[in-house]
Amino acid sequence: MAIKEDAEYGVEKGIREPLVEEQNKKLVHGSKGHPWIVYFTTFVAVCGSYAFGACGGYSSPTQDAIRKDLSLSLAEYSLFGSILTIGAMIGAITSGPIADIIGRKGAMRVASAFCAAGWLVIYFSEGPVPLDIGRLATGYAMGVYSYVVPVFVAEIAPKELRGALTTLNQFMICAAVSVSFIIGNVVSWRALALIGLVPIAVVLLGLFFIPESPRWLAKRGRRKDFEAALQILRGKDADISQEAAEIQDYITTLEQLPKTQLLDLFQRRYLRSVTIAVGLMGCQQFGGINGISFYTSSIFQLAGFSTTIGTIIYACLQIVITGLGAALIDKAGRKPLLLLSGLGLVAGCLVTAVAFYLKVQEVSVGAVPVLAVTGILVYVGSFSLGMGAVPWVVMSEIFPVNIKGQAGSLATFVNWFGAWLCSYTFNFLMSWSSYGTFILYAAINALAILFIVVVVPETKGESLEQLQSAINV
Known part of the structure; x- marks a missing residue:
């Protein structure tokens, strides 16, 4: 494929990858490869996921201290907390085009720059306006990270490890x-903001030592860099000819198609993949996760259970079960984990609904705290097992390269819009009916199970090109 390669190299020389340049020489002269690089590359990328989580987890433990130090009203602090999702929605809209134009690594650099700037603005804030500006910037970074990290990891991972490595994002x-x-x-809110800079530093430094996504390089027509990056990721002794040919042939086929616009995503050819991704993002968010996770303490308090003990158990369980899901995803498959997760979400919501119904009816009041905490823990454990990570894994797998930017941005936007809507409406729903809220969430999660059964395919064990060809026909 003589794709004006030399001309494009001249244009794109300024963003050549140092590691790829060195490997180009090694492929000529021969030397040792780095089969471990795929793990290191994944580690650098998911440090962006850690930065994402640090942004999301910042507001809960710092609320009292920030309000006291800066004399903020509850309304002012509520704006500070919620503006994060507004920034994330903006980041989601722009993440796909950015990752397509300047690369997956370039998008991670942009997200890291916004995140670092946001943390520094928060650290130096003396009033609500700079505080909100900093929070908006970190939210923007979250929106970009939430798209580019799983996509990048899926594109660099071998198919037998793709699910587990992508799940490390969650x-x-x-x-x-x-x-x-x-x-x-245990630390001040300003110190916690500075601690948020640590994973960003790891990302920015690590990006100098890892290759760009081979599939993005192939799409840009940088064939030598594409082959070098793929060889780095697979190891010096690996035969990459078949995988490289499959990727290159698929890219060549896609290049013959007209350039896609946003409305083109709803053509029959792409409608199934868009429906799967957007539907899974809706299933993930509208089932109540952000309302429940944002207000876990108040739920435990309302049920008469210790908020400190309950929240610590919640946090530890979430980490353990998410790790279990990562270990199982390439063995059990994506769809079984989603179905098992959905069943657990329904069960957790119903148990919590029973707890609050007993409280309202003043029947067996002594059982309310145990039932409520059991229901919430079943809910969060089930979410962590599948519904938390698998939609991002599937989203990163099913879109062909030519629509990945726009389609991925759409799916990520739907996710963040759902996060905002769920967290915004939760307190209103609880004021309407505490047990009714959880019955509503149970019904939505039951519909999610039906959607998964009917619409979502199994994606484990196939190359990205095979998957995308089968789904986008």
């Missing part, structure tokens, strides 16, 4: 939220 988010909650109770 694991690192959960770990960061939990660590932020714990550390936030």
Whole structure:
């Protein structure tokens, strides 16, 4: 494929990858490869996920201290907390085009720059306006990270490890939220903001030592860099000819199609993949996760259970079960984990609904705290097992490269819009009916199970090109 390669190299020389340049020479002269690089590359990328989680977990443990130090009203602090999702929605809209134009690594650099700037603005804030600006910037970074990290990991991972490595995205988010909650109770809110810079530093430094996504390089016509990056990721002794040919042939086929616009995503050819991704993002968010996770303490308090003990158990369980899901995803498959997760979400909601119904009716009141905490823990454990991570894994797998930017941005936007809507309406729903709220969430999760059974395919064990060809026909 003589794709004006030399001309494009001249244009794109300024963003050549140092590691790829060195490997180009090694392929000529021969030397040792780095089969471990795929793990290191994944680690660098998911440090962006950790930065994401640190942003999300910041507001809960710092609320009282920030309000006291800066004399903020509850309304002012509520704006500070909620503006994060507004920034994330903006980041979601722009993440796909950014990742397509300047690469997956370039998008991670942009997200890291916004995140670092946001944390510094928060650290130096002396009033509500700079505080909100900093929070908006970190939210923007979250929106970009939430798209580009799983996509990048899926594109660099071998098919037999793709599910587990992509699931590390959710694991690192959960770990960061939990660590932020714990550390936030022992350090000042300004110090916690500075701690948020640590994973960003790891990302920015690590990006100098990892290759760009081979599939993005192939799409840009940088064939030598594409082959070098793929060889780095698979190891010096690996035969990449078949995988490289499959990727290149698929890219060539896609290049013959007209350039897609946003409305083109709803053509029959792409409608199934868009429906799967957007539907899974809706299933993930509208089932109540952000309302429940944002207000876990108030739920435990309303049920008469210790908020400190309940929240610590919640955080630890979330990390353990997310790790279990990562270990199982390439063995059990995506669809079975989603179905098992959905059943657990329904069960957790119903148990919690029973607890609050007993409280309202003043029947067996002594059982209310145990039932409520059991229901919430079943809910969060079930969410962590599948519904938390698997939609991002599937989203990163099913879109062909030519629509991945726009389609991924759409799916990520739907996710963040759902996060905002769920967290915004939760308190209103609880005021309407505490047990009715959880019955509503149970019904939505039951519909999610039906959607998964009917619409969502199994994606494990196939190359990205095979999957995308089968789904987008």
